[in-house]
Amino acid sequence: MNEKKLLSAAVPETKSPEVNSASVEEGVQRHWQGVVKRRSFLKGLGIAGATLSASALLGAKSSAEATPGRGKLSKGDVALLRFAAAAELIEADLWQQYNEIGGVQGGNPAYIAALSNLDGDMAQYISDNTDDELSHAAFLNAYLISKGEEPVDLDAFRTLPSSQASGAKNIGRLTNLLKLNVDLSWYTRYRSSKNPDFGVKFKGPFTIENQPAIPLNDNDTPPNQPQPVPPATPQESRMQAIANTAGFHFAFIEQGGASLYPTLAFKATDAEVLRILISIGGVEIDHFGLWHDKAGNAVSQPLAGVTDPETGLTFPNLNARNSELDQTNLILPEPCGFISKNLPQCSVIRPTLTQNGGAVATIKAFTDDLLFLGQSPAFLNLVTRLAVEADSVQRGF
Ligand SMILES: [Fe+2]
Numbered sequence: 050m051n052e053k054k055l056l057s058a059a060v061p062e063t064k065s066p067e068v069n070s071a072s073v074e075e076g077v078q079r080h081w082q083g084v085v086k087r088r089s090f091l092k093g094l095g096i097a098g099a100t101l102s103a104s105a106l107l108g109a110k111s112s113a114e115a116t117p118g119r120g121k122l123s124k125g126d127v128a129l130l131r132f133a134a135a136a137e138l139i140e141a142d143l144w145q146q147y148n149e150i151g152g153v154q155g156g157n158p159a160y161i162a163a164l165s166n167l168d169g170d171m172a173q174y175i176s177d178n179t180d181d182e183l184s185h186a187a188f189l190n191a192y193l194i195s196k197g198e199e200p201v202d203l204d205a206f207r208t209l210p211s212s213q214a215s216g217a218k219n220i221g222r223l224t225n226l227l228k229l230n231v232d233l234s235w236y237t238r239y240r241s242s243k244n245p246d247f248g249v250k251f252k253g254p255f256t257i258e259n260q261p262a263i264p265l266n267d268n269d270t271p272p273n274q275p276q277p278v279p280p281a282t283p284q285e286s287r288m289q290a291i292a293n294t295a296g297f298h299f300a301f302i303e304q305g306g307a308s309l310y311p312t313l314a315f316k317a318t319d320a321e322v323l324r325i326l327i328s329i330g331g332v333e334i335d336h337f338g339l340w341h342d343k344a345g346n347a348v349s350q351p352l353a354g355v356t357d358p359e360t361g362l363t364f365p366n367l368n369a370r371n372s373e374l375d376q377t378n379l380i381l382p383e384p385c386g387f388i389s390k391n392l393p394q395c396s397v398i399r400p401t402l403t404q405n406g407g408a409v410a411t412i413k414a415f416t417d418d419l420l421f422l423g424q425s426p427a428f429l430n431l432v433t434r435l436a437v438e439a440d441s442v443q444r445g446f
């Protein structure tokens with residue numbers, strides 16, 4: 050694909066690529082400086098709440114060209130990077146929704162207060178996690194472009210409704226956070242000495258089904274109500290349950306990334322692609338560790354026991370069970386079987402087999418989570434195709 054075609058693939062607007070690249074690249078040179086200054090990433094890209102698309106990609110392109118690559122990538126390496134880019138665009142979309150309402154500049158004080166009942170730094174962590182996902186998506190697409198490959202563009206599928214609550218921008222979304230099933234099996238899995246890659250199945254310590262992870266609207270949860278511990282009114286309980294669900298959803302999303310990147314990395318052929326996958330994957334693992342710790346605060350004293358008056362969901366006191374499979378501060382991975390049952394147990398990320406933690410497994414987990422509720426068949430076909438292509442890659446030599 051020639052450069053002009055690449056640019057038009059990255060820029061869905063109807064204007065000619067020449068006009069776009071001239072005007073966009075100018076602004077983007079300035080925007081991309083924001084990447085260097087990590088904490089101003091959202092502002093730097095000028096996309097607070099907007100989508101990560103044309104200007105970000107073009108800016109990324111000019112940056113990537115500063116260090117020319119060493120030639121073409123294999124088809125397999127391209128498939129790995131393209132799926133990673135799609136996953137990061139999906140992650141970025143959901144994190145932006147959390148950030149608009151509950152980040153450091155989030156517009157919903159009650160949601161922020163409820164989140165801060167899990168940890169006083171929650172808003173900062175949400176904003177930083179959002180920055181990270183935006184940077185992952187922009188980098189992967191820019192790298193693909195720098196190698197003469199097509200970037201991943203999901204803009205046509207930003208069609209799902211936004212929350213109506215204070216803080217949320219009224220724009221189309223890729224992902225749904227208004228009603229989620231949050232798989233909590235990771236909580237037990239990382240406390241267990243058993244490894245899912247040996248066929249072991251895990252159940253979560255409780256069940257989150259059909260529960261919002263962001264406030265739906267200001268009638269349901271007034272944005273300026275206090276959020277005492279314990280909550281005193283039904284609306285305060287409702288908001289706290291929504292924030293608690295978010296706390297567990299953060300960890301669910303990031304443990305998925307923690308498994309996905311190792312499965313992709315060990316299929317990579319080019320050393321630089323391997324470096325990219327390991328380096329981004331390490332940050333997903335860092336995110337997971339953080340959120341694993343925070344989620345436990347929703348199910349230990351003094352916050353445990355919150356019940357959502359609408360859905361009936363209760364966040365139990367898991368420490369009252371006196372079991373190491375539930376204990377909230379056991380957040381570091383327990384050693385488990387790895388590679389062979391004849392080898393000693395080892396503290397590792399798991400699963401890392403393709404069928405359990407790979408690209409198709411990731412899309413299935415996101416679908417079961419209801420993250421794609423309302424998405425078009427075309428979207429599901431596209432992300433599934435990218436996932437199958439990534440999972441099919443064989444490591445070359
Ligand atoms: Fe990411």
Ligand SMILES: [Fe+2]
Nearest residue numbers: 140303306333
């Ligand atoms: Fe992530």
